[in-house]
Amino acid sequence: MNLDGWTKLWLQKSGINTLVADYDVDAQGRISRFELLQGKGNGDAVLRPHRLQVALFHDREGKPGLEKTVTVNVTGERTAVDDLVGEPAPDFVYPNYGDHAYAKFYLDDRSMAYARRHLDLLPASVRPGIWSTLWFMVQDGRLSPSTYMAIFLDMAPRGNDARQLSSFRWKLNTLLDQYLNQAVWRDAMERLHAVA
Secondary structure (H helix, E strand, C coil), rough: CCCCHHHHHCCCCCCCEEEEEEEEEECCCCCEEEEEEEECCCCCCCCEEEEEEEEEEEEECCEEEEEEEEEEECCCEECCCHHHHHCCCEEEEEEECCCCCEEEEEHHHHHHHHHHHHHHCCCCCCCHEEEEEEHHHHHHHCCCCCHHHHHHHHHHHHHHCCCCHHCHHHHHHHHHHHHHHHHHHHHHHHHHHHHC
């Protein structure tokens, strides 16, 4: 097996790619187009092949349930995922289910809105990855630091993610010290002490 191409892309080029789901929903509430968009990211700005699982979650009486997963081989800037066309519109899409791909993942708008309200209800197996995704989005300017802090402070008292307080200490310190303005910082500190 010749690994020269793989070696060149993965070992001799720097940087990390970005991946995000992009899809349309028709008037019947079904997916009419689903693609994964790959960005070149930082470093040498090259696109790489990725093999991953996309998971669709649907809200079932206030609790998200895993509806479908599909394995996708990402190639190039846009990869169509035809296996998801015709599926009911999901409430949440997780493009790296099982954590198989090495990339920065972003949430699409619909999934972001769901995570802001119900991140604590998503399965424990995916929550750490979603928190990492949100942090990447802050670092890359796709999510405001104050929104990240608000999500954390909203989720922490709900129980499932209260333990994240200690494991995210460095992220919270970075937010408080480098990202937030003084007014937001003061409010965040008050709320943080309340849930600690």
